[in-house]
Amino acid sequence: MGQVRTRAAPPRAAPAGPQVGWTDDPAYERFGLDAYFATTVHAGGEEYGTLCFGSESPRDRSYSDGERTFLDLMGQWLSYELEQQRRVRYLQESYEITSDPARTFEEKLQALFDLGSEQFGLDVGGMAKVFPDDDRLEVEYTSEECGPFRPGLEPPLSGTYCGAAYGADGPVTITDPVAEGYDGYAYEELGFEAYLGTHIEVDNGHDRLFFFTTTEPRTRPFTDAERTFLDLMGQWVNYELERRKHRRSQEKLYEITADSDLSFDEKTERLLDLGRERFDLEMGFLLEKRGDEFRVVKTQGTALEEGTARVSANPGNYCKRTITMETPLGVEDVTAVGWDDDPLYREYDLGCYLGTKVTDGDGVYGSVCFSDTDGRDREFTDADYAFLDLIGQWVSYELERDERERRLxxxxxxxxxxxxxxxxxxxxxxxxxxxxxxxxxxxxxxxxxxxxxxxxxxxxxxxxxxxxxxxxxxxxxxxxxxxxRVETQGDPLEPVALEDVFESVREDLRMRIEGSDATITADSLPRVQGDASQLRQVFQNLLSNAITYSGDEPPRVHVDAERRDREWVITVEDDGIGIPADEQNRIFDIFDRLHSREEYDGTGIGLALCERIVERHGGEIWVESEPGEGSAFSFSLQPTAAGSS
Missing domain, CATH: 1.10.287 (Helix Hairpins)
Known part of the structure; x- marks a missing residue:
């Protein structure tokens, strides 16, 4: 990397203080230097100081050309090292600014303006949007207001300093506006005497100009180091603008896909529009592969008719290539890569293409893609491919979910x-x-x-x-x-007082309760949404079983209710013979009995009937039991609807 060095004068030399009339010099008066040899040291294009040698004794001979050359070389080396240190310091400070997670983009930008002003010796930093079709700029940010120069100002593009920077290959410098032909708006209206700026190309958006300027004349040219430093700051701004744009696109994608009020078709249309905006392409498609053709399922920004348009799926077709690839496919200019003989180019004049594969659970569904009739002068970025992949993943997920739901x-x-x-x-x-x-x-x-x-x-x-x-x-x-008849002959579900149901069943079982000396108690039971007749059957079966399988001791049965989340859990607990763990699933099977008829009477269908009734009520039934320790049958029911009496 080259560097412009300013050499103010050759080394100065004096053989003796009194001899050349320097006796009033502070260095002579203070240090008594009778001989002096020095050269100027520069840093950042400006005088930094001097490198000098002196002696209290007079020198009886003149300094030779060789000595002068050697001193000059030492001065140049010091200038180079100081410039390197200065450059490293500014690079380090710029890195600390741009990598600080606690600062916003605007705060980082203002800090870079301050750093650049110090580095370049220019008063004002700024960034402006470019509107070339309207021949104007729009100032977005400035480090400070300078007369009319402030955010919101809309100066012309052509004939200005920024106009010179727009489209240039690298940073543009102006140190003498009149001599260089820029004595128009920026010079006359704003009073700017010098300028250092660079063009930032923003993909799929308004380009920016990042610059520094001053109202003070500049007497020295800008160095290569200064140009390089401005270019680095411009690259960071470009990265931040791209990152912010990508984040906004992702946020918009999430808003669309998470909106429960939108149908799949509506979401797809909005995603295609979002992709067209994100990629700066005219058309968006969702295509379904059917045999040897692709059917146009959804389009945005094109006259192709949905549902009827067909595109041949021959081996050269863009979409055919896309569905054979695991990653998105992008072609900025189809003629440049030899695709101008493809049917999509011949029939629809698609000059550039960006697409990815879509699946539906059974395999390849088709593709989601974006295109334009014109070629593209900028390459698709990694962020573009990543964003398209997100769109493709969402479409695939929705299609797979829809297929699963249809199968279910x-x-x-x-x-x-x-x-x-x-x-x-x-x-x-x-x-x-x-x-x-x-x-x-x-x-x-x-x-x-x-x-x-x-x-x-x-x-x-x-x-x-x-x-x-x-x-x-x-x-x-x-x-x-x-x-x-549980499903077909049941009554409608309505508010039911379980305490009334329980008391009715206990009265029906009064003879058995008295005959077995059973004790059947209950806590306060809730109102639920149910079929009273069927819930009577559930209590009838569970209480009868508790009495039947009580063992040798008089039955003791207790019924309670507990609210769990959005349902009531009713539990009928006894202290009977219990059920082995490996037999607990069988007891709900129809006609499946754990005991012989000689041991215990019954049809073997009571618990199966209970399970069917509870399931009709939208609940579950289960048992917790230990042999010899009793059993606890629990079933869940829905509470009464709000406002039900």
Whole structure:
């Protein structure tokens, strides 16, 4: 990196103080220097000081050219080292400013203005937006107000210092505006005498000009080091502008995708518009691959008709290439890469392209892409590819979620239809079995009455077995009929006072309670949303089981209720024989019994019926039990709707 050095004068030398008339010099008066040899040292293009040598004794000979050259070399070396230290200090300070997480962008910018003003010896720093089509600037930030120069000022672009910097390959310097042909607006209206500025290209947005200026004349040219330092600050500003723009785009993307009031189509349209703005491209598409074609599902910024337009999926097609790649594909100028023979270029004049693959759970769905009829003079950035990938991921997620929901809905429909058929079958079977069973029971009773005297003990025993079997069959058919009618024959769910239901069931079981010397108590029970008749069956079965499986001691049963989140949990707890852990899931299976009929009577359907009723009420039922320690059956119910009485 080159450096412009200013050499004010060759080394100065004096053989003796008195001889050259320097006896009134402070150095002579204070230190008695009779000989002196020195050169000027520069730093940052300005005089820093001197490098000098002196002696109290007079020198009897002149300084040679070799000595002068050597001193000059030492001075140049010191100037170089001081300039290096100065440059390192400014770079370090700029890094500390730009990397400070506690500062906002505006605070960092003002700190850079201050640092640059010190580095360049210029009073004012500024940044302006460029509007080339309107031939104007808009001043965004300044380090301080200088006359009319302040944020919001809109000077012309052409003929100004900033106009010279706009489009230039590097920083532009102006030290003599009149001589250099810039004696217009900035010089006449604002009074700026010198200028150092650089053009910042902002992708998909308004370019900026970052500059420093002063109302004081500048007597020295800008150095390469100063140009480099300004360029570094401009690169940081460009990075920050890109980062802020990317963050705003991400925030907007989140707002769109998280809006529950928008449909998938509405979100897709807004994302395509957001992508068009983010990438500065004219058109956005969502395409679905169907066989050898791509169907246009959604478009923004194009005349292509949705749903009917087709694009051939031959091997050279842009979208065909995209769906075979794991990362987004971008082409700034299709003619430059030899894609001008592609159907999309020939048929639709798509001169540049940016697209990514979209999946739907079954594999490749198609692509989401953006394009323009003109080529693009700037490369797509990593941030562009990352943002497009986010759009593609969201579309893929929504399509996959939609497909899962459709599958689940189809599965639920099939399950619901299957359950209806099973219910119809169970109802028909249990209903149709009633008549022949009544006939069997009637004839068994006739046999018992007419031929009672003719039967011996063995015959009476056989007849008793047949009657008992018919009775048990009737109980099972009745239970199966009740089970099949839980969904179809239940009453509407409405506010129910569980205390009333409990007291009614306890009264129905009064004979069994007294006969077994049982104690059945309850805490305060809530009002819930339910079918009172079916909830009676739940309490009837659970309390009956608690009495039946009490063991050798008189049954003790307690019912309580606890509010958990948005539901009530009702628990029926006893101190009976309990249930082994590996058998606790079986007890809710229809007709599945843990004990023989000789041990305990019953149909084996009571708990299955309870589970079906609780599930109809939107709850769950479960048991916690230890053999010999009793059981606690719990089931959840929904509270009454707000305002229900």
């Amino acid at each position: 809905e189809r599965s639920n429909d099939r399950l619901e239809e299957s359950n209806k058929r099973l219910e119809q079958f169970a109802y028909a079977a249990s209903h149709d079995l009633q008549e022949p069973l009544r006939m069997v029971s009637s004839y068994l009773q006739l046999l018992e009455h007419r031929y009672e005297d003719a039967l011996d003990a063995e015959g009476e025993e056989f007849l008793a077995f047949a009657v008992d079997g018919a009775d048990r069959m009737r109980e099972m058919i009745d239970a199966l009929l009740a089970y099949s």
